[in-house]
Amino acid sequence: MAIELKMPALSPTMEEGTLAKWLVKEGDEISAGDIMAEIETDKATMEFEAVDEGVLARIVVPEGTDEVAVGAVIAILAEEGEDADSVEAAPASEPAPQPASAETAEPEADDPPLTKPETVARAADPDIPEGTAMVTLTLREALRDAMAEEMRADERVFVMGEEVAQYQGAYKVTQGLLDEFGDKRVIDTPITEYGFAGIGTGAAMGGLRPIVEFMTFNFAMQAIDHIINSAGKTNYMSGGQMRCPIVFRGPNGAASRVGAQHSQNYGPWYAAVPGLIVIAPYSAADAKGLLKSAIRTTDPVVFLENELLYGQSFEVPDLDDYALPIGKARTVRSGNDVSIVSYSIGVGIALEAAQKLAEEGIEADIVDLRTLRPLDKAAVLESLSRTNRMVVVEEGWPACSIASEIAAICMEEGFDDLDAPVMRVTNEDVPMPYAANLETLALVDADKVVAAAKAVSYR
């Protein structure tokens, strides 16, 4: 097949140039590396080398031509054994590939109906057998139990981070793990979030299942390159050859009186990234069931906990293996007057607000997203279709937030169900102040949620 020789780009910015001189003529035998032409740009004159062997069949652009665009065919080379005289210029580009069925299918006269494809089926929470005992656990105990159970079941699972071993975790989430699993599976690290995020991704690529604990996600901003660029893209960029099964976990969001650098919610940051799973549970049962699933999945997971919830007690089903599906929201309170969507500590605030609203005769439907990526859009839209009113509660900044995302989803896919604008109830758009009275004012609270719910209910 004839080879087209194209006007080369001799620098990254070159768009066109002058074909100053041909150093070969039609009929000449060309070898790889032969200098074929001189090309001038406004900056320099450069030599044009042959890559392929053959006979120069035709010069398309004669010498002395100005403003030859990069990529334009300038000559045609016939390959060995090919008749140079019979070579014709090939079409400028190959036609776009057509599906085989295109030739037989009759075009439909009417426009296709404006319906969405049927929602793809999603997993549901496992049934809890009747008579299952419930145990009261703090969130930190539930997280510890999830890790311990998975470490017993799979020897590839290990925990690493600052203070996770001897000190039993800065917030005591890894309590008891060192004693049970030893210092080769519960590993204290040097103080470098970036460092152990990178070490963890490497260990995951090497066949282990690391749980990387960040003392808080506030310290993990320097680790974001490894979380996003290394862990989040390994499967995709390797064409499916390699995996990075890792869990990055730790407290996220505001705690109490820890100031501007230690009171941030990174949920929206990580939830923006394809390739990452992002989980942010509220209750101890969800935390346990979702952390177990997070450790088992082959995908990298960002698991966002909340310091203020660590000590709170919840009922957890007393089952041997309580794992929950990732990507599934949960209705924590049913009502038909207003939807309140939230996650993590925001769910507690929403529940508190729902109680106040009930006293005024407004029954809230509360959806706990639990997973931020992939987001359970269907659960949000289903709730909206019953209440026609949507409030999103988020302990975090308002701009580019999960609340913004929910508002966009309701606009795009639930517009006909909306009887009022979607309202975002979030923290104030400022770095967190340290002063107690200012911190309280900056944070989302139940009264703000009540006010928003009443506003969308026109009451």
Place this chain on the structure above:
Amino acid sequence: MASDTERRNLPPLELHVPEPKFRPGDDADFSDIAIPTVGETRRPDIADDHRDMPDLSYGLVRVLDDDGKAAGPWDPKLDPETLRKMLRAMALTRAYDGRMFRAQRQGKTSFYMKCTGEEAVAVAATFALDRDDMTFPSYRQQGILIARDWSLVDMMNQVYSNKKDRLMGRQLPIMYSTKQGGFFSISGNLATQFPQAVGWAMASAAKGDTRIAATWTGEGSSAEGDFHSACIFASVYRAPVIMNVVNNQWAISSFSGFAGGDETTFAARAVGYGLAGLRVDGNDALAVYAATQWAAERARTNNGPTLIEHFTYRAEGHSTSDDPEQYRSANEAADWPLGDPIARLKKHLISIGEWDEERHAAMDEEVATQVKTAQKQAEKNGILGHGLHQPLETMFEQVFEEMPWHLKEQMQDMLDENDAANGVCKTR
């Protein structure tokens, strides 16, 4: 600059900005580079404590002298057949580079990077590693794949981003990745492979495996925080890893002084971290082999990690997007005091009577033909810009292990729109 504060009666402070010795138009003169003679840099036992070898971070491991003679304690005493294989792998790497570079100039791909002058760094090191050791390479280690006899067609398919590209058109040209070849993806972020390699090596040790990891970075990106955290973890947990800094003098247009090379050696970083450090003549294939073999044996016997500086020279531009004539002296490469790695190994083989000019010329022709044949085969699978090589579905696949519902919906939307654009209607 006027100062707001009251001036004290002290001399003003001066800011130092490093400057390379030669710029375009200058005659390069490298006579001030101290080059120890062959045999001057000692070879400690592989079990020796790293504390007893800081001198090696300031020396230069050499085996081949200027006459091509191998000598000194580091001489790996390889048999001629292995030497010829190594020479051929380096020549093949250079031929591959030449052809792919020109393919970029012909518009067959968007980008390429050559490793000319640095072939020994990757090729000789790979000969000293086990085939199943894991490598975490940087930009100029295509020689690893070539030394492992990886398919050139497979490499070219990636460069052309064609329908046989094993990375499905998802990565920049030259960012090869093959699990089977023990070659992790190259990182455009630079140096991220350093902590990953250490983590991989720690995992290997934790599992009681016998494989070690090796990683490479340029001297320029040794300034990244990755380098620091990798060194800390390698030292603290004695990871079975070899960390290579390829000091090729230039990071695009920034000379090694901007990474700290004017003040100390890159191998000397090892001393501060408590690692074994070696500084090696990176253009001497036998020295690279010997140093890597020493470090590999050390790692494999739980004697700890090694940081190796390969002192070499980037003979060509950074990439196809770079014109080094704009910032450095044109005769630097030719005048580099440590010569060219292929020419030096060739001279050695001739000096021991195991090679000659005729065989060398025949080998050059043979590798050129091999590359050319591979290129024709790869181009049958398409080149960049020749239509759509990857099915639309591949865009959505492998983002997650199992495709989540929202990606399934997005994919269906795209396929439906594509069908509609092509006149296919499935709603009848």
